Amino acid sequence: MSVPVSVSLSASVSAPRVGVWLIGARGSVATTVVAGCAAVTAGLHAPTGLVTETPEFAESGLPALSSLVFGGHDTVDCPLPKRAEELAAGGVLPPGLPSAVAAELDAAEREIRPGGPAPGDTRGAEELITTFASDLRDFVRRRGLARAVVVNVASTEPSPTSGALPPSSLYAAAALRVGCPYINFTPSTGLHHPALASAVASSGLPYAGRDGKTGQTLLRSVLGPMFTHRALAVRAWSGTNLLGGGDGAALADPAAAAAKNAGKERVLTDTLAVAPEGQVHIDDVPALGEWKTAWDHIAFDGFLGTRMILQTTWQGCDSSLAAPLVLDLARLTSRAHEAGLSGPLTDLGFFFKDPVGDGPAALGEQYAALVGLARRLRDAGAGEEE
Numbered sequence: 001m002s003v004p005v006s007v008s009l010s011a012s013v014s015a016p017r018v019g020v021w022l023i024g025a026r027g028s029v030a031t032t033v034v035a036g037c038a039a040v041t042a043g044l045h046a047p048t049g050l051v052t053e054t055p056e057f058a059e060s061g062l063p064a065l066s067s068l069v070f071g072g073h074d075t076v077d078c079p080l081p082k083r084a085e086e087l088a089a090g091g092v093l094p095p096g097l098p099s100a101v102a103a104e105l106d107a108a109e110r111e112i113r114p115g116g117p118a119p120g121d122t123r124g125a126e127e128l129i130t131t132f133a134s135d136l137r138d139f140v141r142r143r144g145l146a147r148a149v150v151v152n153v154a155s156t157e158p159s160p161t162s163g164a165l166p167p168s169s170l171y172a173a174a175a176l177r178v179g180c181p182y183i184n185f186t187p188s189t190g191l192h193h194p195a196l197a198s199a200v201a202s203s204g205l206p207y208a209g210r211d212g213k214t215g216q217t218l219l220r221s222v223l224g225p226m227f228t229h230r231a232l233a234v235r236a237w238s239g240t241n242l243l244g245g246g247d248g249a250a251l252a253d254p255a256a257a258a259a260k261n262a263g264k265e266r267v268l269t270d271t272l273a274v275a276p277e278g279q280v281h282i283d284d285v286p287a288l289g290e291w292k293t294a295w296d297h298i299a300f301d302g303f304l305g306t307r308m309i310l311q312t313t314w315q316g317c318d319s320s321l322a323a324p325l326v327l328d329l330a331r332l333t334s335r336a337h338e339a340g341l342s343g344p345l346t347d348l349g350f351f352f353k354d355p356v357g358d359g360p361a362a363l364g365e366q367y368a369a370l371v372g373l374a375r376r377l378r379d380a381g382a383g384e385e386e
Helices: 005-010 029-043 080-089 104-109 127-141 167-178 193-202 216-229 245-250 256-270 318-338 346-351 364-383
Strands: 020-022 070-074 110-115 147-151 183-184 204-207 232-245 280-283 291-301 307-317
Touching: 005 110, 020 029, 020 127, 020 167, 020 318, 029 070, 029 104, 070 127, 070 147, 070 318, 080 104, 127 147, 127 167, 147 167, 147 318, 167 183, 167 193, 167 346, 183 318, 204 318, 216 232, 216 291, 216 307, 216 364, 232 256, 245 256, 307 318, 318 346, 318 364, 346 364
Parallel strands: 020 070, 020 147, 070 110, 147 183, 183 204, 232 280
Antiparallel strands: 232 291, 291 307
């Protein structure tokens, strides 16, 4: 088996290794996570976008990027190396990177197991959960991991309309069964299904989510407080998202789009203290590929009722925006688990549109809470050494 560049270059032989089990492991985000981690570890690229590589987190005891071992579940069969080549051709990954980190992509590809339920799959929920849990447990055992964190980066699923567990909840249930912290980087149900409430409460595991905050909502979490702090009255806030790729196709389903938009709307309600008029529309534009454009139109009143408009345009690559956050979350959640934290990690709200638990919605306040968590983890490390 190939030895990842990250381990051979900078990790000590005795350093504990941490698994990152990705749901949707052959998707664009997951591929960018694996390739990006290998590239940064090998010194091929700077850790731009990685919050956990900034000085505030230097002494928090986070697992090194070089210690991360990747695997996961997926229902598609396009191998990671080929997916990486496609992303490089589309400008998402730098030219030549797939070949430079081929060993790491191959190693992660060998750890990907079939997901489900696939079309025509006759297995019931319990059989699927048992299979997923067995795959995860085997990954931890074979790779000699200190722990593993499960991260859902699969396409958004519609909100469930029945009591049956949706796929995201089947994977979440498997994580609970194996004793792995769970991160929901999507707006899908995951741990939030009522049928899992008792198991979540009794698990003693830390968890975080939902729906990574990578673009439009990131900007809203900054602008909303600005209007509030300046005592400006927002009358209406409307937005449009144009995106292609797998997300665009998935969000063409109105039910999936509604789940996605809930988090976008929540941040405005929380930061403005009122729900302004306006909606967010999501349009699938396949020609955009992995790129997206988000446009906001904000109508507000100033002094003496003067009516004004602010418009913003955000253009970016969602996979490149999401991948460093996934690595940040995996490292922070793994360390929280090691430090004995349990339940919703509300201090990770900085990373999410619709954070679990009760925490601030403004980005500045969320960042302060995140830095506070970094200090707690640092202090926990000092206690472990005594």
